[in-house]
Amino acid sequence: MISRDLTVLGDTTLGGFARELQAQCTRAALPWAITDGGFDSWEREIFEPSSATRRSSASLAFVLSPRLLEGPACAQLPARVQALLGALEALEPKRTVLFGTVFPDPRRVLPLTAAPGAARLARSVNALLDDFCARNSWFYLVDQASFALEAGIGSLNDARFEALGSLYFSPTGTRKLAAVWARALGAITHTPAKVLVLDLDNTLWGGILGEDGAENLKMGGSGAGFFYRRFQHGLLELKNSGVLLAACSKNNPADAQAVLREHPDCLLRPQDFAALEISWEPKSAGIRRIAEKLRLGLDSFVFVDDSAFERAEVSTALPQVRVLEFPDGPEGLPAMLTQCTFFDRLRITAEDQARSQSYAEEAQREQLRSSAATPADFYRSLQLSARIYRAPPEDFERLHQLIHKTNQFNLTGQRLSQDDLRALLASAKAEVFALRVSDRFGDSGLTGLALVDQADGRHWRVSNFLLSCRIIGRTVENAFVTWLAARAQAAGAESLTFDFAVSPRNQVAAEFLERSGLTPNADRSRWSLATDRSADLPPHYVTISN
Amino acid sequence: MPVDEDRLRRAVIAALRIKPDQYRSDLKLGDLDEWDSLGHLELVAHVEKEFGVTVALDDIPKLSSLGALRSHLAALGAGG
Numbered sequence: 001m002i003s004r005d006l007t008v009l010g011d012t013t014l015g016g017f018a019r020e021l022q023a024q025c026t027r028a029a030l031p032w033a034i035t036d037g038g039f040d041s042w043e044r045e046i047f048e049p050s051s052a053t054r055r056s057s058a059s060l061a062f063v064l065s066p067r068l069l070e071g072p073a074c075a076q077l078p079a080r081v082q083a084l085l086g087a088l089e090a091l092e093p094k095r096t097v098l099f100g101t102v103f104p105d106p107r108r109v110l111p112l113t114a115a116p117g118a119a120r121l122a123r124s125v126n127a128l129l130d131d132f133c134a135r136n137s138w139f140y141l142v143d144q145a146s147f148a149l150e151a152g153i154g155s156l157n158d159a160r161f162e163a164l165g166s167l168y169f170s171p172t173g174t175r176k177l178a179a180v181w182a183r184a185l186g187a188i189t190h191t192p193a194k195v196l197v198l199d200l201d202n203t204l205w206g207g208i209l210g211e212d213g214a215e216n217l218k219m220g221g222s223g224a225g226f227f228y229r230r231f232q233h234g235l236l237e238l239k240n241s242g243v244l245l246a247a248c249s250k251n252n253p254a255d256a257q258a259v260l261r262e263h264p265d266c267l268l269r270p271q272d273f274a275a276l277e278i279s280w281e282p283k284s285a286g287i288r289r290i291a292e293k294l295r296l297g298l299d300s301f302v303f304v305d306d307s308a309f310e311r312a313e314v315s316t317a318l319p320q321v322r323v324l325e326f327p328d329g330p331e332g333l334p335a336m337l338t339q340c341t342f343f344d345r346l347r348i349t350a351e352d353q354a355r356s357q358s359y360a361e362e363a364q365r366e367q368l369r370s371s372a373a374t375p376a377d378f379y380r381s382l383q384l385s386a387r388i389y390r391a392p393p394e395d396f397e398r399l400h401q402l403i404h405k406t407n408q409f410n411l412t413g414q415r416l417s418q419d420d421l422r423a424l425l426a427s428a429k430a431e432v433f434a435l436r437v438s439d440r441f442g443d444s445g446l447t448g449l450a451l452v453d454q455a456d457g458r459h460w461r462v463s464n465f466l467l468s469c470r471i472i473g474r475t476v477e478n479a480f481v482t483w484l485a486a487r488a489q490a491a492g493a494e495s496l497t498f499d500f501a502v503s504p505r506n507q508v509a510a511e512f513l514e515r516s517g518l519t520p521n522a523d524r525s526r527w528s529l530a531t532d533r534s535a536d537l538p539p540h541y542v543t544i545s546n
Numbered sequence: 547m548p549v550d551e552d553r554l555r556r557a558v559i560a561a562l563r564i565k566p567d568q569y570r571s572d573l574k575l576g577d578l579d580e581w582d583s584l585g586h587l588e589l590v591a592h593v594e595k596e597f598g599v600t601v602a603l604d605d606i607p608k609l610s611s612l613g614a615l616r617s618h619l620a621a622l623g624a625g626g
Binding site for chain 1: 561583587588592601606607
């Protein structure tokens, strides 16, 4: 688990920043306890083996000021940051680290040459940080550089306070900077919402389809249409970051779909939506159907509608759904998205980026399922293939995400910490097997895992077995069990046993065990198979490779 | 013109993040943990914003009591 103690480290006085960040976290009900690591602490606290920071297990926040990009020694900064990153990588156990990107103070003597020089230096430091972040899942970037550009350096620094207290960020600047950090802490504290449900008329486009006609809808060109188009751009970016888009609109379905399909100015097309609910029924009913179709809880839904009536109807009927305040005019639409924190992530994984696509593929599978004569025909026509292999360290991020997000097909519900998972991946007495599944419609990616304890080489114990709900019901679970049995037998093990524990949401896993071909013990907490009896397991329709 | 005591009180409480009952009209630097050298800069920044004034660099360290702050604000013409 991420430690909710946070030590702030930097090159200037950050006591005021730590206090302000604490105050903002408290106001936002974020359960973090913030400590100031002290003046000019960013290297000392990491390199000094007996430092208070080294002795604690707190998460770390690095807040470096533009002062490091100035002065005679500034050319050494990339090397100093590189050394620091090396020291952070060597810390065991690993800490959660948030690192603010650096930015230059452009107010320089000889601005035409000194300012670009500082900017280049900042870019090279930030490139180091970017690379490091891509390789280390415990390391997050907080984009201070973009923030400084937006806020303006003059509003962050007051030379009088810097002269008196080595305070680069003035009290006003500190408040603004702390807001950026509080939002970042929120992003690693909360699970992001998964679905954004959009109204169409006067929300996705300007105008009312049924009254104004498709040709008069505004979503491009100049004037109000500009803002609707911007809004649609923002929605596409959200979609590409892993948010599922859905539309819920009171319209004639054929008319609204024709606009989405054919309108020359509409950026969003039907395939960009994971679900379309266009009817004259209450919006709460439509949202409920979307949740059923996507198999997602309503507490992961956000709703946008220009009509105060519809917003109230949804909030009343579905209090779990988060309803966004709607701006007074279309010019407020883009800001509504940038200020919304429900979808905040500090890191976007490959699975996040592929999520919308995978839901679209699922819709095609459903169509095939309903047209197939028998389940076996359906499975065969899917042309399922799976790759099962010993998980390498590069899969760590996704494995950890899977362990923490999978509720339904999760045999024990046990949530391994990052450290425990890392230990397991490195262990000689355990193996973590990962599953990747694809079929004729697409690749579902890494969607299953088995944690296998091999301390007793004759009796393999599967301490957890889980599959993403996106792939269950296609015999992949049977294929995985069959493969594990063969692997165990090849390694000389006589039996394979799966641990099971009932959790409030793993009914699906319990049902699987009942028809798995495995034999339960008396209290049904262990389900076993003699490895030479794998022929007794139910059939599967999956081609497996290693 | 005397300084508006309500505004001063509000600025001090917000700057030092203290509870209203910790406020006294004769507070000075060091009386409260919150009014340390860092808190002092916070206080000056808040007072500047509240009263719309700018304190000169050399004067900042001198304003180490609410009494000194009051007379300085009055001298800057920021009483009411």
